[in-house]
Amino acid sequence: MKSDGEIMEILAAYDLTGSLRATAELTGCSHHTVAKHVAARDAGRPIAEPAARDRVTDPFLPKIEEWVQTSNGRIRADKAHDKLVALGYEGSERSTRRAIAQVKAAWRLGHVRVHRPWITEPGMxxxxxxxxxxxxxxxxxxxxxxxxxxxxxxxxxxxxxxxxxxxxxxxxxxxxxxxxxxxxxxxxxxxxxxxxxxxxxxxxxxxxxxxxxxxxxxxxxxxxxxxxxxxxxxxxxxxxxxxxxxxxxxxxxxxxxxxxxxxxxxxxxxxxxxxxxxxxxxxxxxxxxxxxxxLHRIPGAAHTVAFGLARTVPENTPMVTFENGQYSVPAHLLGARVFVRAHGTGPGEQIIIVHHGPAGPVEVARHRRTRPGSPAICDEHFPGTRTRIPGDYTVKARTADEAEFLALGEGARTWLIEAAATGAQRMNVKMAEAVTLAKIAGTAAVDRALGTAALHGRFAHGDLASILNATTQRTTTHAANETTSLTQGTSAWAAIGNPAPNHTTTPTSDTTITADTTAEDAR
Structure with missing residues (x-):
């Protein structure tokens, strides 16, 4: 296929010689090629445009156009090919697809919806x-x-x-x-x-x-x-x-x-x-x-007829009543006016609560339908509150002595609750004793001992000191080795039958803390 430049040279040579064969000799091509391009120029066709050739689908083109028109441009090429084969068509399915695509494109151009630009006006x-x-x-x-x-x-x-x-x-x-x-x-x-x-x-x-x-x-x-x-x-x-x-x-x-x-x-x-x-x-x-x-102004109050029935939230509890059921709303709406309506039916029925504020109506809560006596409550609507359980008392010191005792730690709080539950006697005296022991043995040790006493239910007089003695770390330890044994010896049997000495023995290094000694130290 000749390029545009070569075609222009052929036409220029023909204009110069006026002969097809002379032009062919000058340009190095066939005189048939020269005749084709000269005829195309005389017919007014563009340079290098391929010559139109008959196609195998041309005899069936009217029927293809009819099918496209009947189907509003939706007919499939494979279905059209089956119909053409039944009519005697001998071409390939590829030729059918090409013909269908060309006819559809022409049909769409004739049925396209023309959109005119919408020139809008402010505020309309x-x-x-x-x-x-x-x-x-x-x-x-x-x-x-x-x-x-x-x-x-x-x-x-x-x-x-x-x-x-x-x-x-x-x-x-x-x-x-x-x-x-x-x-x-x-x-x-x-x-x-x-x-x-x-x-x-x-x-x-x-x-x-x-x-x-x-x-x-x-x-x-x-x-x-x-x-x-x-x-x-x-x-x-x-x-x-x-x-x-x-x-x-x-x-x-x-x-x-x-x-x-x-x-x-x-x-x-x-x-x-x-x-x-x-x-x-x-x-x-x-x-x-x-x-x-x-834009024109709108009313200050919203159109609330469709929002449901009006209800006023009490000033002390964020709950509203609707059709014998109680439903919670956010706590910041105390004393406000809300609108309640039902949405849906059956098990999935919902109760919708709307509040109209400065920014317009806003949905503030949505609950499942509840029955009377079983309020629908959302924990997020009650910030800073907790469910009160009977027996779950809040320990709060009311006197200086109580505050000093509770300052010992969590064990002291647990001991107080458990001792009160068992009806322990003279609790104030035992609490003062614990405070005194803390000054001698340390706060941490006494707090642990109080927790142990609460765990095992030991609230009698002297129990705390006994537990503290049992848990106090001793200064001497005994261990067995190859030369010594932990087995008790018989040297103590020699004292049998001998009178007891009158002098006072020196205490050992293991110190025993009793309630009497602590009371004396306290005095």
């Missing part, structure tokens, strides 16, 4: 949608994603379900984050928004109309099964799921608590809204400050 449109969130403790979560059309400001709020109260609470928080509400809110045709379609016209949910009336917005729905009609929020959902849901592509670890997911959503919003948008070439957070004056 807010779109919201949902995405599957990560699992926390085996429970699936939902990502509520809102997209303000003009400024491209994105909001992501994690939810535990997609019920109407949860969606209304998320929208209220969304309006408060934006600093106002737009004119229109666009979403899907869910049951919480659209109950049915009559002749293609959506019938609105009454709760949604009450919510929209409260905030002064108009709720609209897109065309059914047409995500392109709200493509802005669809792209925002895709971006949020790619970043927040743990996957191999983002190396994000699983969330242990719902609070961690909320913090991750906050960090995600700060990141995407402070980054330059590829369309506007401006930061969405900066554009939001320009759009806020076009």
């Amino acid at each position: 449109w807010l779109q919201y949608d949902f995405g599957d969130g990560p699992r926390i403790g085996g429970v699936k979560t939902v990502l509520f994603v809102a997209w303000l059309a003009w400024s491209r400001f994105r909001i992501v709020i994690p939810l535990k379900d997609r019920t109407a109260p949860s969606v209304f609470a998320a929208l209220d928080r969304c309006f408060r984050i934006l600093g106002g509400a737009p004119t229109y809110v666009l979403t899907d045709n869910e049951k919480s928004v659209t109950t049915a379609h009559v002749a293609g016209v959506p019938v609105r949910n009454q709760q949604t109309l009450d919510f929209a009336r409260h905030y002064g917005v108009t709720v609209l729905t897109c065309q059914p099964a047409d995500p392109a009609s709200k493509g802005g929020v669809e792209a925002a959902v895709k971006l949020a799921k790619a970043d927040l849901v743990p996957k191999d592509t983002n190396l994000r670890t699983d969330y242990s608590t719902f609070t961690e997911l909320e913090e991750a959503c906050e960090a995600f919003m700060d990141h995407v809204n402070q980054r330059e948008h590829r369309i506007t070439r401006r930061k969405p957070a900066t554009m939001l400050t320009e759009e806020q004056p076009r």
Whole structure:
């Protein structure tokens, strides 16, 4: 195949000689090649374009186009090849695939949906949608994603379900984050928004109309099964799921608590809204400050009708009553007003508690349905408290003597509890004796002896000193070797029948501590 330069030389030589054979001799090629390129130039075809040749699929091309049109461009090449073989086609399956691909490409060009750029107006449109969130403790979560059309400001709020109260609470928080509400809110045709379609016209949910009336917005729905009609929020959902849901592509670890997911959503919003948008070439957070004056104000109180029944948390215990059952709420809500509702049926029925604060309605607790007399309690709602068990007394000194005794250690505390349980007599005297012994034998040794006495139930007078003597390390030790033995000798038998001496014997090096000596020393 000749290059473009060679073809130009052939044409220039032909223009010079006007003869096919003379041109062939000058350029070193066949006169048939010269005739082909000259004919192509005279026909107006581009230089070096291959000549069109008949293909084996050309006789069946009308039938292929018919099949592609009937199947809306979805027919498979292998099925089309089987049909062509039945019609007498003798070509290969590769030729069939090439012909099907070319016809499909032409069909798509004729049926492509043309999108006109949407020129938005500040303060007019807010779109919201949902995405599957990560699992926390085996429970699936939902990502509520809102997209303000003009400024491209994105909001992501994690939810535990997609019920109407949860969606209304998320929208209220969304309006408060934006600093106002737009004119229109666009979403899907869910049951919480659209109950049915009559002749293609959506019938609105009454709760949604009450919510929209409260905030002064108009709720609209897109065309059914047409995500392109709200493509802005669809792209925002895709971006949020790619970043927040743990996957191999983002190396994000699983969330242990719902609070961690909320913090991750906050960090995600700060990141995407402070980054330059590829369309506007401006930061969405900066554009939001320009759009806020076009948003209308929202009521200070949220639309709480769908949140359930109002309850006031007592000032001394964070518990509320709903349908004869008691349920705990966080301790910081003492004296506050909350809303309680039931969600679901059967064994999985849940009680949801919502509190409306400065940032809007927030779910503060979720419990399983409980029966009367068995309150549903979450330990996190009672910080700094512990379950009181009968008999588990808190040892606290009330006098100086008691404080001095308890300062000996944990053994003294255990001795006090066990001695009191057994009804030991004159405990104050025995506690003072222990304090005195600690000054002689050391605090650690007396504390160990008190623990041993408590363990074996020895609370009589003199027991502590006896235990202390038994555990005191002696100054002399006796050991057997090749010259001496530990066997008792017979030298002591010589004293049998002899009168006892009157002089006082000198005590040995082993000192014995008794209650009498300690009392004398104390005096």
